[in-house]
Amino acid sequence: MSAPSPVPLDNRAVARVLIEIAMLLELKGDNPFKIRAYRNGADIVANAAEAVAGLDEAGLRAWSGIGKDLAGRIREIALTGDCAVRQDLLKEFPATLLDVMRLQGVGPKTVAMLYRDLHIKSLEDLSEAAKAGRVRALKGMGAKKEELILRALEERQRHAGRHRLDQATEVAEALVAHLKQYAPAADVVTVGSVRRGAETSGDIDILATGAERSLTDAFVSFPGVERILGHGETKASILLRGGFQADLRLVLPEERGAALQYFTGSKAHNIALRDRALERGWKLNEYGLFDPQDQPIAGSTEEDIYQALGLAWIPPEMRENRGEIAAAADRVLPALVEPGDLRGDLHMHTTESDGRESLEAIVSAARERGLEYVAITDHTKSLAMTNGLDEDRTLAHAARIRALSRTLKGFTVLAGIECDILPDGSMDLADDCLAALDIVIASVHSALQQDEAEITARLIRAIEHPSVDIIGHPTSRMLLRREASKVRIEKVIDAAAANGVALEINSQPYRLDLSDSHARLARDRGVKLVISSDAHEIPALGFTRWGVLTARRAWLSKDDVLNTRPVAAFRKALRRQRAKRI
């Protein structure tokens, strides 16, 4: 019996319960398509921007993949914290069996047998039985399987969980460089969720084309390999010290497009694309697109595959089966924002608060990066540990910022602030001080545990303040470390739309806040976004790389992102200027 949950549940918690149900159904040997429906439903809920707790049955059923039954379960889970279907299944299988099923290489059939024949209910039971050699006696098991289970038990802690995009990218680049040493002429690229720019990755996926078979040997001998999970003719998998798993796939040059498409995913996108091939009487796999006589139709490039299926080429960031296939068929895919489109960066700190660079140093670095304008936005006084600024220091700092700006040709430095939003939603600095600045970001940094109504009202009050132009990192989440606040983002988005306030995509790789799905909802409801580095040191100006990927996953085009505009147009689009015109 699990601990009682606070209700209503957030989307991630609802999705976890749906996955548990899927796993229990797998243990039971239930219909695989029904199980897929639950897993697919979990995916939809986890990535929905709006809280499912706030939607009725019709609202939920509007999502393809959620029907009458799942809508009912989702509502029941969101509102009560649990559901009858799950409770019934737990009468057949203890919840601790699900931990056993999460072990690498241990699936539902094995777990069901361990439970039925050896009465193994938990990881501890399994460890004991495997050490005593009782597991190998089971049907289909042997000494090697038993050994694999013991390894998986050991590695469970170190290799569980996901990784941040920036860290996954770094390891992927090292792996690609390693492989290129062995096969300089081969094409070696990162694929999977890293290529799609997902905020976290479960592993690293690499595709190699035009290399000798022996490249898989180089892969499994990468320094830092802890264990080889598999090593075949065209595919190998390794566990790296540091907790990463990596998969390599090797294909022929004429298969490159199909393999890129397959290995980039996502799984849901692949299934939808393969369905579309089936509708035309064809077959799509990682080797190509084939007609009923197995004759190849396309395969060497991704463009050929999508085109043969009647689709425009779809950027990897959009491949999540969230409407991109229909948009590609109708030729209405947006032209996504690109890194080179950014002209300004509106969130950075200096030594005046908790930044590590002087005003002059960070401005000069931003300029060298090719930007045309920045805003200096130090913290305010309630964040005492950051040496936050009071009104006097803010105005003196603003004078220095403007003086610096006047000395620069073709570059503008805006005098701004990252003003703390106090727990009651008021601003940490006086109104006249905020009004005297060029730009104001308002952000929440404290009292993050407020309940849904409080934190939502707090952000809306900040949005209604006439000097606030941008809300910084609106949910305050820290990826893999801290949950978002309980803020109802759809209400914040509506308030931002009503007041002409922009929302930030904070590019710090542990924030990415707004997230892809939140930013997409914001855009759909008419809110403009800014992509900001929130740099506290010079290299961090490059964080916008991650923010741009998030924006692309949100289907944003250049026009949706204010800091793609020249400085004059940017300033006109800010709330403080818009308000003057009305």
Place this chain on the structure above:
DNA sequence: GCCGTTTTCGGCCCGACTGTTTTCAGTCG
């Protein structure tokens, strides 16, 4: 359990690798 400018019933993506098989199930991508 979901879904339908073919369908409201009958489909539902497709393949690599491993260990245990005497021809393939299980797990994973």
